[in-house]
Amino acid sequence: EVQLVESGGGLVKPGGSLRLSCAASGFTFSSYSMNWVRQAPGKGLEWVSSISSSSSYIYYADSVKGRFTISRDNAKNSLYLQMNSLRAEDTAVYYCARARGENDAFDIWGQGTMVTVSS
């Protein structure tokens, strides 16, 4: 079964750090670009970051640039998001999502992991 499973969410104080993980299974992980998308409570979807299949190309939303780092380990079929200098406005459910291809939709999503930034 094609699947993405996120982990690593939790409660963190403003200014703190957290590392999210996304474990992929059921497909050739190394062939796909991967993304992080977040959704604040009661709000819409916001793209956060993207990494190409070989990690050659990495992109960030302006809202997280300089604070978040996306990475992947194709040998472990895993995607990561290192989040530093967290702010209250980073509170959201974070989803990892597979892109079908370049300029293409996100066809596989994880179940999401909640990140709460609060003192």
Place this chain on the structure above:
Amino acid sequence: DIQLTQSPSFLSASVGDRVTITCRASQGISSYLAWYQQKPGKAPKLLIYAASTLQSGVPSRFSGSGSGTEFTLTISSLQPEDFATYYCQQLNSYPRVTFGPGTKVDIK
């Protein structure tokens, strides 16, 4: 940045109704548009990509059309399991994609 608007933002409909949701882009995006369905507490589910191509496994009552700046998602006969929030997504500026604000479809 390419902005997306959706109309209506909220829609009340009955089982069996034909439902149409519109997504407009602030500039032309060719056919680089996708539609997602999201139910409470669940991840988004891809319905339509490339503006009009039905994702595998999605019922044929869902259809998409449009190109350039105006797109529509149509549900030909609303079913109980279709009550959800629907988002459009532009992929013209991939990977810096953006999503529309969503349309919530509720039971009348």
